[in-house]
Amino acid sequence: GVKGTGTSAPSAPAADAVAKYWAGKTSNGKVDFANWPLYMDPKQPELKKFTAATGVQVKYQEVIQEMGPWFAKVQPQLAAGQSIGYDLMVITNGVQFKQFVDSGFLAPLDHSKLPNYVANADKSYAQEAFDPGNVYTIPWTSGMTGIAYDPSKITRPITKLADLWDPAFKGKVGMYSDTQELGNFGMMALGIDPAKSTPDDWKKAAAKLKEQKSAGIVRNYYDQSYVDALGKGEVWITQAWSGDIFQKNVSDGTNFKFVIPDEGGTIWTDNFAIPITAQNPLDAIKLMDFFYEVENAATLAEYINYVCPVPAAQEQIKKDAAKASGDDKAALEAVAASPLVFPAQSDYAKLHYFRDFATVAEQQEYQSIFEPIVLA
Amino acid sequence: MSWSRRVLAPYLLVLPGGLWLLLFFVIPMVTMLSLSLQQGDIVNGYVFTGHWQTYVDAISNYRVQLVRSLIYGAITTILLIVIAFPVAYWIAFYGGRRKPTYLFLLLLPFFVSFVLRTISWRQILTDDGILLGSLKQIHLLPDNFHILGTPAAVIGGLVYNFLPFMVLPVYVALERIDPRVVEAARDLYSNPAAAFTKVILPLALPGVFAGVLMTFVPASSDYVNSAVLGSPETTMIGQVIQSQFLVSSNYPMASALSFTLMAVLLFGVFSYARVLGTEDVMKVAAR
Amino acid sequence: MSIVNEDPGDGTAQPAIELAGVHKDYLSHGEKVQAVRRLDLTIGSGEFFSLLGPSGCGKTTTMRMIAGFEEPTGGTVFLDGQDVTRVSPNKRDVNMVFQSYALFPHLNAYQNVCFGLERKKVAKKEIQRRVGEIMEIVSLNGMEKRAPREMSGGQQQRVALARALVNRPRALLLDEPLGALDLKLRQQMQVELKRIQREVGITFVYVTHDQGEALTMSDRIAVMESGRIDQLGSPREIYEKPATRFVAGFIGTSNLLDGSIDSITEGVATLSYGEGERVLVPVVGAMKTGDTVEVSIRPEKIDLSQDAPAGTGDSVLTGVVTDVVYHGTSTNYTVKTSAGPDFVVFDQNAFSAEDLAGPGDRVFLTWNCQHSYPIGV
Amino acid sequence: MSIVNEDPGDGTAQPAIELAGVHKDYLSHGEKVQAVRRLDLTIGSGEFFSLLGPSGCGKTTTMRMIAGFEEPTGGTVFLDGQDVTRVSPNKRDVNMVFQSYALFPHLNAYQNVCFGLERKKVAKKEIQRRVGEIMEIVSLNGMEKRAPREMSGGQQQRVALARALVNRPRALLLDEPLGALDLKLRQQMQVELKRIQREVGITFVYVTHDQGEALTMSDRIAVMESGRIDQLGSPREIYEKPATRFVAGFIGTSNLLDGSIDSITEGVATLSYGEGERVLVPVVGAMKTGDTVEVSIRPEKIDLSQDAPAGTGDSVLTGVVTDVVYHGTSTNYTVKTSAGPDFVVFDQNAFSAEDLAGPGDRVFLTWNCQHSYPIGV
Amino acid sequence: MTQAVLEDAPVVKPRRSRLTGGRALYIYTWVIMAWLILPVLFMIAFGFNDTPGRYNQTWEGFTFKWYGRVFDLDELTKALVVSLGVAVVSSFVAGALGTGIGYALGRFRFRGSGTLNLIMFATISSPELVMGTSLLTLFVSVGAGLGVVTITIAHIMFSISFVAIVVRARVLTLDRSIEEAAADLGANAWTTFWRITFPIILPAVGAGMMLAFALSLDDFVVTNFTAGTTTTFPLWIWGATRVGLPPQVNVMGTLIFMAGVLLAVASSIRSRPRKRS
Ligand SMILES: Nc1ncnc2c1ncn2[C@@H]1O[C@H](COP(=O)(O)OP(=O)(O)OP(=O)(O)O)[C@@H](O)[C@H]1O
Ligand SMILES: Nc1ncnc2c1ncn2[C@@H]1O[C@H](COP(=O)(O)OP(=O)(O)OP(=O)(O)O)[C@@H](O)[C@H]1O
Ligand SMILES: NCCCCNCCCN
């Protein structure tokens, strides 16, 4: 049978784990970085800057589309103790995040090598339930899941989750294939808070989603490719991640809209992690910290429009806006003011968190309830 | 050559290849069978418990997809026969010296990667694309009309992708027909229709059978066409299996589904091959 | 027993098959191939008619035009006096036996034989009766259930025959039906075929390139060469009076001799060679002194002897034996003649057990005037 | 010219090939097939020796045991006096010419012919010389560069021959080398083969199922039947004095007649049938009055006449002509005799142009005592 | 008016353009061929699309620039190199192993040949998906990491049977007496195989290897399960569709297509039977 290498007990590494891991690690002048698409300016200005500053070459690949496939893809190699070809990856909190941690696939972080993080990061991130104390990960960005739509096809404004169930958009609605993303919207549409949901709630949500599917409303269940589907007119309205739509509009000149529905959206965090078998962990951690320099955090947020984990970046963006002119100026000012990038406390009130699964059994039960919606 | 070496020769020749097939085909199958009866999870590992329940769950959860796949496979195969037969017939009987050229033309598209061809279809058929988009612009089609995502698109893709595997064996069978046998039928008072149904068709049947074998299995177990051209209503069992393996990392369920699919298909194939003889089928398959 | 032609032809009946000015051109690589050139041919009812000729001379093409598989480029095909030139094969009352038999591989012997009758919608009962009858004639009883591949060449051959005969066609067209059989079987089937033809009384049009076969089986033979008929006649006419050099060479062995006429007396022309050597030839047509003629002499007509011939009424040539080959029924001598060409002489091993001469011996060849046949006059 | 046997055998030299008590069993579907049964055979140096017999009689198996492709189940094979029974084919000094020629399709004619010499590591120069020589003998000069598929059947045949001959083997084994050729080419190649054998002087062991071929080409013939040799002798012996009923029937046509001896006078036995009908047979061995004998009479030995024979020194039978078939060189008559069996009579079409009799005619068959050959005595 | 004029016109007997069976089939065949080639033409055309952004979806004008930048995308180039490398290695290894099996099955009768036939038949007729997944379970259970090696192993596995069948078919029609003739002429078993048998069956071995090469280069399903984080050409394309295919993919597809066409044309010219003279 397949032998998992992890322990079932959650996180908490041995005390000397950090020291043990980092002992004897040397810099090799290169780093392989796996990230999601639409998560950086295609010209990669920050990486160029990093290379110029440190001499470390970065190979950046947008190979992660969804967490399930990513975990399944790298699991055999990690379990065999082999390199997966990446030194750094961006993984979302959720089912697979826990699997990565529980399997012992993530290198424990040496915070002494993360001075910028220590200095500049929003302190609340150290309290996140999925990785308290940022033992294995530090945030790349956070983001919200809401609704995107094409106003050239849908003339009325979209405001509610119920719009995703509207028969008027039959065959033109996109949903996520990730079971948590999907399940969350099912629950929120029924007024249930996903973070506090029970198996009973799951079943109700599943029924709600099945209803949507069997009515032929759902065109398909998507991973990152929902953006493409929206662009091709395959879907008119879809579940969406906050920054993606902004970037799509910038790069392709489209005019799609993103909204957080009245009932609320979800908030999640995508995190830097170093796979335990990484070949160049020292260079990787250097790159991680680099993104916590305020200017770098600012330029990244300016382009991707996702929630920035460095509060000081807001001021930096305003400064950048002051230097710019015309359209650019307006755009930068908009970013600095955007609740999607720097949400206020009140904004968080509207957002729901992902459900954390205490046990494997609980997680398997969840999967078995929502999986058949996507597959069957 | 000494006597003993003469006896050993076939075994020595077969050994490396046979070992390879044993290690990387037979043993994996057995491993998969065992895995399908194990319990556990990807983090903590699996242990063999003879857990038949997985099969019960697999079939009860994904019965629809399994049946759908078989139906799509069957429809695809039938369409393939109908579409491929006249083509193979024309090349075999009217192709003359150009036969190889025509066959080559038929195979041309298949130099392009399977995935790429399918994606190309997706681009051609996409909702606001070159084909439908233009028709919508001149209001010949309603705005939310689409082909992608429908069973028609998936089956169309399957038919497209497997066409040569039907044309070739049928062609081979037709090509082997001595034209004088057809003339003999005409000589014996058959009009063209009778010559076709009484002589050509029965003689081409082995080719059709071989074609069925070579298209039904891959079409039924395909997941690329449905993934690229389909929608939730067209999900095929291949997608479920691929997703259990490569999304959910639920290996026992995935193995149980694989085994169920394989059992269903191989049962069909073997009973079919029994009627025909594997030799014949393999011969045609070799073309 | 005659199972066909139930109203038997009385000899004056119209011919079974008639070709009038039939020709056929093929286009091959853009070039015109004249496969058959203006053929006029009449084949009588009940006749065993052979088309004989080298490969590519147009035999098959001729047959296929009769059967209806090829449309003539020009001319008319009559069956029983009716113009069928543009009638499709399934509506012609002739049947074909193909060289490769062309049996239906997916049907057994019985089903093969039934095929034509079923297409004609003959009643089940009647089919059974007729197939039973024909299977007996071709001695295939008990083989009904066999598939073609489970039968020997000879048996397959007979199925092909039965399949055609059972329809009681006006004529049977056989295209080298024995071509694929080995020697022994071939000889056996020749006898068999001839017997069957006599029994059923159907017109046989028979194609072969084997002259022995044509000679022994046919009522009449047409010798074809590059799309034309060179000669048409009974086997004896063709063998003994070849109209052309080609026919003389193609049918059996011929000794061919050129010479000019020295004198003509009482309808006999004399060609002189060396001292005491002469060839006597019956005068045919407008032969006159001084003409050059080509004479054919069949090897079995020649008498070989080591002694000078006594009489003077015969042709005489001298020569030296170069080869003696024992053939069982006969011994063949090759003689290098003074007159020029090598002569072949057959001597039937009738009484003497010894050879007439050995290699190196000087011999006299004599033959009767009537066996010198002047060619193409 | 003799390119082999450079020290020519003087007749007393040891035989080229000897088989002593050789037999071969195959297992086929669990059953034992006795392909060859206890064969004793001696083939002389320089002989043209033929194995003749029906399909499946064991000819090929015998050849393959000589060549070394099959190991005998028992017995010994000698080549040049040496026991080679267990020597592998590549080490035997005989070469084979296969029915299908088995030319190497990827090598041209020259390379095909070289192959054996190259294996023997003969010097390049020497190879060139010998291949040149042999190509001349088989008349293939100028064809050296051709691939097998670019040559006609006859040419391929000669390459196969040259490929074997160039090695100057002790013997050449030819398994139906002409089987795949058509009639005309076959006859031509028979003459050619015989010429080549004379020229090179190598022992030829020749397998055929064509009796005509065997008769005209061989020095000696062994007639085989189900794994045994029925008769071994010169063509004339085999033809005129068949040892068994099988040989009589297999080699040419034979009229076979049973009868019991009425009287014996001066070494001639008389078998009486009807009134004035008798068959005279030379007494052989211990034949005595009252014995039943089987007599073979060759069709060409018999004289057919409508008039009662004058003399009394010959065998006489009467009968009715049932069939007359014209064969060109001869006419064949089938006569239903009063004595019982149908007789076949060949009459060479030498002088008369007319048939001796027609169907239905009552005729007398006469033949000399010496042509009645008692079988198996 | 027009009507009347038309009716007054001399009656020309309409030549009925009767569609004979052959003609109708001819047209039909070409329609099918057009259908088959359509997506390929589409792919080729969009390799010339002057698209600005990430998405090569709508026609923006003609350009050759993507041909100049065909190797700009490192990962795509690397994927192609991996694909080609795997295809070459697996066609050679499968060629060798398959030839062994094919030759043995065609030439000898031996115990176990029935089982071997059955296994080969099973590999050909079992769903690719199942082969891929079962290999994945094997590799996972022995803790072998996935990558180029496992891909190659898998490709060899499913190619062996195809090579073996092609070779066996040739060996079966190979005149046994040709090998005997070689032995007869003094060649031992080794020489006979390499000098005679192998050159004769070489075209079949070559055909088998070409088949293996094509199967490997094109394979998606089995590769998807055995690749781990390694990317082959089809896998890269598959991944790239999530965000849009860059025109380089069309260019590479076009180049592979053209190479295949050239190869097939060349081999068909070479194997054309030479005229007998
Ligand atoms: N379909 C065709 N296209 C072009 N030429 C043809 C065709 N059929 C026959 N021919 C040519 O016509 C001539 C006569 O051919 P046909 O088959 O009648 O000869 P044949 O006397 O039957 O010869 P064989 O004894 O070889 O069967 C040949 O030169 C042949 O090449
Ligand atoms: N490998 C074999 N296995 C079993 N039986 C065999 C084998 N080879 C030959 N035989 C049998 O041995 C007998 C003699 O065969 P052989 O090939 O020597 O005959 P042949 O005289 O050469 O016949 P032909 O004229 O048909 O070539 C036949 O009954 C044949 O079926
Ligand atoms: N374009 C980048 C989108 C990243 C989304 N990751 C979050 C997934 C939450 N399930």
Ligand SMILES: [Mg+2]
């Ligand atoms: Mg012909």
Ligand SMILES: [Mg+2]
């Ligand atoms: Mg034989």
